Amino acid sequence: MDQATKRELLDKDRQRVWHPFTQMKDYARQDHLLIEKAEGIFLYDADGNRYYDTVSSWWVNVHGHGHPRIKQAIIRQLEETDHIMFSGFTHRPGIELADKLLAIAPPGLGKTFYSDNGSTAVEVALKMSFQYWRHVGRPSKTKFAYLANSYHGDTLGAVSVGGVDLFHATFRPLLFDGYRLPSPLVGEWSGGRPTPEAAETSVAKALEAVKQLFETSAGEIAGLIVEPMIQAAGGMLMHPAAYIAGLRELCSRYDVHLIADEVAVGFGRTGTMFACEHAHVTPDLLCLSKGLTAGMMPLAATLCTDAIYEAFYDDYETQKTFFHGHSFTGNPLACAVALESLRIFEEEGVLDNVRAASDALRGHLPGLETFRHVANMRHLGLVAAFDLYADAASQTPYPPSERRGYQVYLEALKEGLILRPLGDTIYYWLPHCTTVAQLEDIVSRTSSVLERLG
Numbered sequence: 001m002d003q004a005t006k007r008e009l010l011d012k013d014r015q016r017v018w019h020p021f022t023q024m025k026d027y028a029r030q031d032h033l034l035i036e037k038a039e040g041i042f043l044y045d046a047d048g049n050r051y052y053d054t055v056s057s058w059w060v061n062v063h064g065h066g067h068p069r070i071k072q073a074i075i076r077q078l079e080e081t082d083h084i085m086f087s088g089f090t091h092r093p094g095i096e097l098a099d100k101l102l103a104i105a106p107p108g109l110g111k112t113f114y115s116d117n118g119s120t121a122v123e124v125a126l127k128m129s130f131q132y133w134r135h136v137g138r139p140s141k142t143k144f145a146y147l148a149n150s151y152h153g154d155t156l157g158a159v160s161v162g163g164v165d166l167f168h169a170t171f172r173p174l175l176f177d178g179y180r181l182p183s184p185l186v187g188e189w190s191g192g193r194p195t196p197e198a199a200e201t202s203v204a205k206a207l208e209a210v211k212q213l214f215e216t217s218a219g220e221i222a223g224l225i226v227e228p229m230i231q232a233a234g235g236m237l238m239h240p241a242a243y244i245a246g247l248r249e250l251c252s253r254y255d256v257h258l259i260a261d262e263v264a265v266g267f268g269r270t271g272t273m274f275a276c277e278h279a280h281v282t283p284d285l286l287c288l289s290k291g292l293t294a295g296m297m298p299l300a301a302t303l304c305t306d307a308i309y310e311a312f313y314d315d316y317e318t319q320k321t322f323f324h325g326h327s328f329t330g331n332p333l334a335c336a337v338a339l340e341s342l343r344i345f346e347e348e349g350v351l352d353n354v355r356a357a358s359d360a361l362r363g364h365l366p367g368l369e370t371f372r373h374v375a376n377m378r379h380l381g382l383v384a385a386f387d388l389y390a391d392a393a394s395q396t397p398y399p400p401s402e403r404r405g406y407q408v409y410l411e412a413l414k415e416g417l418i419l420r421p422l423g424d425t426i427y428y429w430l431p432h433c434t435t436v437a438q439l440e441d442i443v444s445r446t447s448s449v450l451e452r453l454g
């Protein structure tokens with residue numbers, strides 16, 4: 001792109017666009033990166049500079065950008081239909097995808113309800129759970145339990161069960177009340193990676209808090225929502241599978257729906273197709289989006305058990321209809337893409353590559369841990385994260401005004417890396433197609449950034 005066109009676009013961007021999760025004043029001095037091309041694990045800016053997309057374009061990309069089979073799937077579907085409303089009508093990709101999702105999801109889920117982004121997948125789960133208890137004669141079960149540091153999206157229901165105060169506190173007056181539970185392991189990390197014993201104690205403590213809550217209040221709790229294995233936006237906080245297994249057991253014992261929000265971790269990111277598989281657990285409601293379409297189209301799905309579905313299934317006059325839907329619910333192009341992505345998973349050994357890349361990644365992390373500002377290295381599947389401290393040994397944070405994470409972001413761009421920190425937490429959230437050689441290069445470039453920042 002010529003420089004005049006680039007300048008004109010970026011000026012218009014400043015004048016006309018308000019970007020998400022962005023303090024726009026930061027971009028009064030620093031242009032947004034104008035991306036012109038995306039291919040494989042790389043993004044290319046308007047000057048032809050190449051960047052590793054180590055955050056999978058906000059945790060969505062799976063097979064790399066521009067996968068030819070995905071492109072073809074969109075074209076093929078467009079030749080049949082474009083968007084078709086999904087109430088009163090149905091279509092082949094929507095039907096086939098629902099069938100496929102239920103076949104690969106943890107066993108025991110019976111129905112697929114579509115929407116169009118991760119937040120709406122969560123809204124659907126919350127509303128289904130709430131309405132279910134009314135239909136089965138337990139209308140006092142109206143509240144939700146959620147974890148400190150949880151993130152489930154930005155619509156008001158999802159924010160109500162959100163535990164990241166930086167994002168959510170402003171909106172409290174608009175939200176419904178719930179029960180905030182401690183998340184396991186947080187506060188147990190000082191001194192570095194938790195030992196297996198420390199992790200076990202931490203999980204036991206966190207589960208005890210759930211049990212105590214359920215003992216006193218399960219009669220008014222509809223569901224407990226959790227991001228299995230990795231609390232992502234809350235700081236890439238990872239917990240052992242035993243925590244999810246424990247939640248399943250307690251939710252079953254006390255008649256509370258377990259809502260697994262796998263919007264971020266679903267579709268192979270943690271090394272298994274669904275993160276619940278690490279704990280051999282089936283939730284009552286499973287929220288999916290992001291990687292569902294390999295990150296190519298907006299689509300979401302909330303999977304539920306037959307027991308939940310059947311509580312809504314009655315004559316219209318009984319007023320048990322689930323009155324929820326979106327204009328773009330079950331968009332056929334997105335469903336066709338999701339189906340093609342799942343075929344790629346099966347035919348191109350995608351999960352094998354995830355495991356190989358994950359093993360290679362694990363091998364490189366000790367090198368990053370040698371930097372004196374780095375602490376709390378954690379890793380699962382294609383996700384790895386560490387925290388930056390002014391003094392890692394004593395876990396003394398940088399003063400907030402230093403905005404260390406943001407400095408890392410800016411320096412990483414110079415190294416051809418897109419790192420998008422969460423505060424002072426730096427992480428990788430890599431596409432499934434990442435090769436071992438690319439991993440090595442990414443880690444080496446990250447080391448250069450850390451070295452330069454001192």
Ligand code: PLP
Nearest residue numbers: 117118119151152153227263264
């Ligand atoms: N749930 C989780 C666990 C997420 O990480 C996100 C987004 O990052 C969402 C829900 C919301 O998804 P969306 O941004 O598509 O609304």
